[in-house]
Amino acid sequence: MAFYKQQCIHCGQLIDSDARVCNKCGSPSPFYYSCPTCLLEINIGDAACSGCGRPLYITCPFCSGVTFVHANCEKCGKSLMVQCQNHRCNQPQFFENQKCTACGKKIRSTLSK
Ligand SMILES: [Zn+2]
Numbered sequence: 001m002a003f004y005k006q007q008c009i010h011c012g013q014l015i016d017s018d019a020r021v022c023n024k025c026g027s028p029s030p031f032y033y034s035c036p037t038c039l040l041e042i043n044i045g046d047a048a049c050s051g052c053g054r055p056l057y058i059t060c061p062f063c064s065g066v067t068f069v070h071a072n073c074e075k076c077g078k079s080l081m082v083q084c085q086n087h088r089c090n091q092p093q094f095f096e097n098q099k100c101t102a103c104g105k106k107i108r109s110t111l112s113k
Pocket residue numbers: 008009010011012013022023024025026027030
């Protein structure tokens with residue numbers, strides 16, 4: 001079986017098309033956008049997540065531009081992810097998340113401005 005590469009929509013790198021996690025940027029959904037809060041698949045242009053209802057466009061804390069909820073701000077390119085403080089987990093989490101989507105622990109936002 002031939003492996004083929006597909007572009008990660010988050011970082012643009014070519015990775016194995018059956019990869020569950022991008023090995024370049026660590027995204028858990030390399031080929032589609034997922035809600036950072038409930039992980040349901042979302043589409044650019046949607047106003048709110050159909051799973052949890054969170055708005056999918058937010059104001060960037062760095063540049064105050066409006067950006068799609070995504071690992072990086074569309075306007076200034078800064079990372080909007082923080083790392084889960086549970087050392088056994090350490091998963092990247094969206095800075096607005098109250099709880100880690102991987103381990104369920106509370107998150108203290110450590111986004112540095
Ligand atoms: Zn990637």
